[in-house]
Amino acid sequence: MIVVTGATGNIGRTLVPLLTTAGEEVVAVSRQPQLAGLSAGARHVRADVGAAASMRPVLQGADAFFILLGGELNGHGESPAALMDTAVAAGVKRVVLVSSQVSATRPAAASHDRLREFELAVRAAGPDFTILRPGGFASNAFAWAESVRAQRTIFAPFGDVALPVIDPADIAAVAAAALREYGHAGRTYELTGPAAISPRQQAAAISTALGEEVTFVELSREQAHAHMAQFMPEEVIAGTLDILGVPLPTEQAISADVQTVLRRPARPFRDWVDRNLPAFQ
Secondary structure: OEEEOOOOOOOHHHHHHHHHHOOOOEEEEEOOOOOOOOOOOEEEEEOOOOOHHHHHHHHOOOOEEEEOOOHHHHOOOOOHHHHHHHHHHHOOOEEEEEOOOHHHHOOOOHHHHHHHHHHHHHHHHOOEEEEEEEOOEHHHHHHHHHHHHHHOEEEEEOOOOOEOOEOHHHHHHHHHHHHHOOOOOOEEEEEOOOOOEOHHHHHHHHHHHHOOOOEEEEEOHHHHHHHHOOOOOHHHHHHHHHHHHOOOHHHHOOOOHHHHHHOOOOOOHHHHHHHOHHHHO
């Protein structure tokens, strides 16, 4: 049995059907009372990965455990050791944690302290572990969907700074391999897309897919900060803008880990756009 947290997110909603299609018994965990569209072979359980006590009955009998922290859990909560102690006591043999590239590239970034704590707890707990460190998600482009639908316009800072954003479906595929296959224990995978792509180029890809012109409007750092302050904690904004505007060479580098694990290239941004085009129409 495989327990998947974050089952409703960009990674989880792809990971669950990947596992059930492969014949695995899956428990999909979310804090929601119901989970619509759950794939056949999966069972939904309401629990909170940030509360080890709620996860105790969920993890009983599980062989593998997929950990994804969402929202406020990235910033605070009980000790990661409490969750790992619960997993070990339940007999979990394999753990896959979604961390972040920033955990390695910017080790002093306070915004990622929580993920680094989880990495340490997972490494120390005992079960076989795999840590996934993705860069920026292609799905961050969903933030532009409303302005594309209403105005055929994208507003973003640092229009010509390119980063190798990754399709969340590739993260899910790597996670599925690590949860099911041997050979990934003790590994840390840096996950990126196949090429660096700038916001202006992303806008062009969306425009081409729509068959209509989409105007790109470059925001100043100050304008972007004001916009992000509406939904993002202040302590996270500056670091995010630094990554988007002044990325380190390691943050612009292309990793081969997706291809190594999946034996195929990482999906380009245009593939993500094509699958999610209705959001922009």
